[in-house]
Amino acid sequence: MPAELTIVVPTFNEIENVPLLVAATEQALAGVRWEIIFVDDNSPDGTAAAVRAVAQLDARVRIVQRFGRRGLSSACVEGILASAAPIVAVMDADLQHDESLLARMLTRMRQGGVDLVVGSRYAEGGSMGEWTRGRVAASRLATRMATSLTRTPISDPMSGFFMLTREAFERSLPRLSTVGFKILLDITASAPAPLRIAEMPYTFRTRQHGESKLDSLVLWEYFQLILDKAFGRIVPVRFVSFALVGGFGLAVHFLILSAFYLGLQTGFGLAQTAATIVAITNNFVLNNLLTYRDQRLRGPALLRGWVTFNLVCATGAVANIGVAEWLFGRETYWVLSAVAGVLVSVVWNYAMSSLFTWRR
Numbered sequence: 001m002p003a004e005l006t007i008v009v010p011t012f013n014e015i016e017n018v019p020l021l022v023a024a025t026e027q028a029l030a031g032v033r034w035e036i037i038f039v040d041d042n043s044p045d046g047t048a049a050a051v052r053a054v055a056q057l058d059a060r061v062r063i064v065q066r067f068g069r070r071g072l073s074s075a076c077v078e079g080i081l082a083s084a085a086p087i088v089a090v091m092d093a094d095l096q097h098d099e100s101l102l103a104r105m106l107t108r109m110r111q112g113g114v115d116l117v118v119g120s121r122y123a124e125g126g127s128m129g130e131w132t133r134g135r136v137a138a139s140r141l142a143t144r145m146a147t148s149l150t151r152t153p154i155s156d157p158m159s160g161f162f163m164l165t166r167e168a169f170e171r172s173l174p175r176l177s178t179v180g181f182k183i184l185l186d187i188t189a190s191a192p193a194p195l196r197i198a199e200m201p202y203t204f205r206t207r208q209h210g211e212s213k214l215d216s217l218v219l220w221e222y223f224q225l226i227l228d229k230a231f232g233r234i235v236p237v238r239f240v241s242f243a244l245v246g247g248f249g250l251a252v253h254f255l256i257l258s259a260f261y262l263g264l265q266t267g268f269g270l271a272q273t274a275a276t277i278v279a280i281t282n283n284f285v286l287n288n289l290l291t292y293r294d295q296r297l298r299g300p301a302l303l304r305g306w307v308t309f310n311l312v313c314a315t316g317a318v319a320n321i322g323v324a325e326w327l328f329g330r331e332t333y334w335v336l337s338a339v340a341g342v343l344v345s346v347v348w349n350y351a352m353s354s355l356f357t358w359r360r
């Protein structure tokens with residue numbers, strides 16, 4: 001019998017939690033036609049193999065294993081797209097989300113009249129479990145920012161635990177950003193018309209096995225999602241990030257230039273060369289970390305990436321000088337000529353590095 005409900009579970013290094021989660025789900029959803037899809041980003045701890053071992057015993061368990069990519073939101077989206085059930089849920093693998101809520105969420109969905117049921121830590125009766133005060137405060141602030149985007153007030157738009165109709169998901173799909181962690185926020189903010197939402201309180205449990213993947217860069221990813229939702233239809237957020245990094249690189253360039261030329265009193269040529277190398281390397285590292293976080297180059301790929309990035313920037317510089325000189329030769333004000341040259345090279349570097357350095 002085909003499944004009525006697909007539970008999508010993103011995983012990264014959750015080997016110990018996989019069998020526990022399947023057992024807990026089985027208990028919680030007795031009598032329901034469910035299936036569970038783990039979307040694993042090729043975890044080094046062998047999570048995918050653990051899922052396959054369970055799947056050999058239970059046909060309701062499936063795996064989508066991704067290669068060379070990271071990202072919680074995109075994993076959830078691909079899991080939902082890999083299933084046919086009319087109702088889908090997203091739940092973390094680490095048992096922090098109370099799986100017994102699934103049955104009540106499903107009952108609510110079957111009653112109709114709602115597109116989305118959100119497991120909420122803030123709704124009346126919900127709780128943060130054992131979170132630190134600082135994390136509670138940060139989460140509440142981010143929640144307030146999010147509410148301005150989703151249009152429908154949700155007490156916990158940051159929740160990673162929710163259930164929705166496939167139909168509602170498909171309405172949001174064309175406008176999803178899929179950057180970062182906040183897939184629920186992405187879905188609600190991408191809906192062409194506000195979704196009909198119900199909330200159900202639950203208590204966020206403490207993780208027993210493995211560790212959280214939320215690091216200091218999730219704030220940056222959250223900022224990217226907000227940017228994309230606000231301006232994404234005008235400029236792609238990757239380009240904004242690339243340009244910001246470029247602007248910062250310019251500052252680095254002048255810092256090194258003056259350190260060599262003014263500080264160490266070297267010749268100008270040497271100072272400019274050192275500044276160029278450092279600035280390009282700086283831009284490469286930051287873009288790899290921030291702009292292309294979801295397809296970050298590591299290990300030997302780093303060297304190849306750095307070399308192609310240098311080639312891209314070198315050709316970009318030639319284009320920059322060419323355009324600036326051409327405009328200047330036609331009586332364009334010198335500042336305008338220079339700005340036009342810089343703009344051309346930023347667009348060139350962005351386009352070419354996405355083709356040759358961070359190619360898919």
Ligand code: GDD
Nearest residue numbers: 010011012039041071072075092093158159160212213214
């Ligand atoms: N495929 C994939 N790729 N899965 C990932 C990745 C990734 O890059 N990063 C994290 N995950 C998986 C984890 O394995 C886990 O199952 C789930 O996503 C949540 O990650 P945690 O690292 O446990 O995050 P958290 O507990 O700090 O925060 C989570 O719960 C909050 C409350 O619901 C997240 O889901 C938050 O978005 C959510 O607000």
Ligand code: MN
Nearest residue numbers: 092094096207
């Ligand atoms: Mn967790």
